[in-house]
């Protein structure tokens with residue numbers, strides 16, 4: 001009989017058991033590979049009660065320092081604007097050698113916010129699982145969220161390789177594939193593949209709604225699946241997305257201005273009847289969709 005491998009950590013604390021944090025806890029609960037003991041910390045009493053009811057943590061508390069003091073790994077899953085403050089409470093309480101990590105959707109500003117609290121004996125490994133849904137809070141979490149999705153790691157110079165290896169293993173145990181890159185590159189990549197699409201979705205829904213008000217017409221009533229696909233993204237959490245836009249300001253604005261130039265070019269092609277240009281852009285879109293679907297199936 002083969003014995004199961006020992007869990008990666010003795011104790012893992014998830015701070016902010018919302019969509020991402022609760023999904024990690026579900027995964028940890030499912031096969032016990034992440035940690036012997038799972039702790040959930042949240043400031044919201046209703047969410048703490050929900051996590052207790054879901055049974056996905058061994059301990060649920062609002063005492064961040066107390067939880068951090070018991071843990072071999074503390075994972076911050078709070079909105080990016082709260083990372084600095086939460087890290088400032090957790091890090092002083094952590095055991096020497098325990099690892100701090102986060103799941104924030106932006107990396108440069110999160111690292112800048114956490115850096116002043118860092119201790120030489122507490123390695124920090126920033127990470128970002130490229131998986132999610134439009135839902136938030138503990139009820140949104142599920143164990144398979146990260147299966148076959150990327151988790152991007154942006155390790156800092158001078159941190160021990162063992163810490164990066166442990167966080168890589170954690171995400172692989174969660175079902176993800178991992179890739180390492182600089183925080184700056186991460187933020188530019190995410191600005192185009194995640195942050196700009198959300199900005200467009202929030203904006204187009206607002207524009208359609210304004211038009212419906214102005215014309216007192218049923219613009220939204222006839223929305224079929226194209227517009228509905230935008231509304232799914234646009235229903236994402238306002239605090240999370242406010243924080244992402246403000247913390248990745250430069251890269252988001254750069255990608256937005258690139259996009260606006262390309263949209264202008266499309267407008268010009270439509271105005272002057274440049275069919276070749278229009279067809280070329282649409283074909284590029286179809287090719288991208290096809291390659292994404294092929295990769296997802298691989």
Ligand SMILES: NC(=O)c1ccc[n+]([C@@H]2O[C@H](COP(=O)([O-])OP(=O)(O)OC[C@H]3O[C@@H](n4cnc5c(N)ncnc54)[C@H](O)[C@@H]3O)[C@@H](O)[C@H]2O)c1
Nearest residue numbers: 016018019020042043044077078079080104105132136137
């Ligand atoms: N939603 C996504 O698709 C997605 C994907 C990848 C990464 N992320 C990132 O992961 C993080 C969590 O996102 P989410 O979608 O799980 O958010 P969420 O809103 O579902 O959960 C956040 C949780 O943090 C708690 N919280 C907020 N401030 C806190 C504090 N000071 N102390 C303790 N708990 C606090 C909230 O009560 C909530 O339970 C964010 O940084 C986000 O940018 C999100």
Ligand SMILES: O=C(O)C(=O)C[C@]1(C(=O)O)C=C[C@@H](O)C=C1
Nearest residue numbers: 105129130131132133134193194
């Ligand atoms: O699938 C969705 O609904 C998401 O918005 C997930 C999504 C994304 O844009 O792909 C959102 C933010 C993250 O930081 C990572 C993933």
